[in-house]
Amino acid sequence: MKLKTKAGALLLTLISISSLFTSCNGQETFGNQYLKLVKVISLPDVKGRIDHIDVNEKERIVYISALGNNSMEVVNLLRGKVIHTIDGLSEPQGVVYISKQDEVFVANGGNGDCYFYDANTFKKTAIVHLPSDADDVRYDSVQGKIYVGYGEGGIAIIDVNTKKQTGDIKLPAHPESFQLDIPSGKIWVNIPEAGMIAVLDENKGKIIAEWRIHDPSEYFPMAYDNRDHRLFVGCRRPARLLVLDSESGKKLAELSCTSDADDMYYDKNTQRILISGGSGYMDIFQRAGIDTYKQIAHLRSRAGARTSLWIPQMKEWLLAAPAGRGNTAALLVYKMD
Template structure:
């Protein structure tokens, strides 16, 4: 038996070295955990002020927006008095934060320095995801039983409403043409909106992949990524033809998907307690490269390419404290 000992030691060394190499070259590395003491309930979406190093967190279940100082690694303040904040976006040119509230249907705009209210617009029931169209200086907000509200940031008024077949979840805006792709899970399809025509021009059924909530876009390769919950998949769609390219297995309860153009990766966060990373080999082929353990209920996240970081929102559950986990992207 003794003559095998050097080989055993060699195998142990090789395994240890491989594990160390794998950790050093992991696509996501946990670098920091920022506590959110006293924050209860579900945490929804996030936005970031890159220049000011601030993260804005829509703490839906807590009826607050948590402002996190990324340079100091701590919460700097809470915006209170909200009603189930869901969608949130920071407007860098105006230094303003816009919050969509699900419970009262308001879209509230705050000065991002004093945090005083600039405007409060009654949009409609279940005001949800928010996007900023910088090309025209307008907000797009999903709300109600099925509509996108277009809001002028100068007047803080709704200038148009685009009808959908059901409540919109995540949606993405193209930059090269006037298109918005919208997940409409109750209708089991993706709606394609022409903003010049202010109308839905076609819909793409998601078929057996139901509950399509999060979405990301690779505009350069004409690929749309829709996360579904039943079954748990990442569905890749050709935005030129509307057909499904492939469907990749993920964990349950996905709520955010992001495409990393520089590294050609897709990041998927799931409430089951994992984040999945897929490598884009080409427009039609994708390879799972990592399944990162996060936390129970950590289904929302934010990828910030300028900072090379992924922020994952962790809710309070039992002994698990609410926090923002910060992952570096090598």
């Protein structure tokens, strides 16, 4: 009995150790040579879910939408600490730094309001009211436009100079991630509740194509390769990476990926796709040929770290990890080789 007890204890220990290196879908971690954790910046006062991130690259300042905390955290990457907190927000989600004006724009999911802030004084300079659930944002620095997905179905267009809404494209349900092609005026939008990816024409102000993909489904993050006209879509049911022809919607590749994905990036210099998932894992895929992709890394991050930001010039990948399991909330800073 004693020998059996010791053997059982050893088996449980080995299983426990093994689970540390195996994701929830049974895939073992690999690819450590591609990514190195270089800094963990504590967000000590942040509770609850964390949403999107943006950066002032010149000053190395990061803006984090702490949705569950109703705040925006301002982090100095060089000093490795929070330098300011904007409180009293209403479930902030999308955020963008406007370099030309040295301002920060944040979209609130709770009340739908969008705020402009002076990036030095953090004084609120303008408010744009949207109906509800202002979510993901994109910034066109050339034309000075911010695009905001919101409510039961719409993309609002806001002029950063006048700080007024100048356009609105109606959608059948709430939009998740979307991507812009500035030269053509096309916008691709994930609309999981409607079971489709919509293609919009900004100039016409309407949907011009609907791509219905039922398996896999629940598509949230999206990235775009404007050179080769490829659209990368992250699905949650089941967890898959889809590669689509951005002109026709034709599916060109499908690969398993981390679950509960919420942010995705395509790095044109390395031709790599980066995906962060709330399951606590992050993936890197390498383009290996014409419409051929290979997973080169599946690494542990932290549970709930679904949102992230890729900074190509610095080769840095920032992940927002919420508090939990004895850890305070933190910004995880990775360097990619």
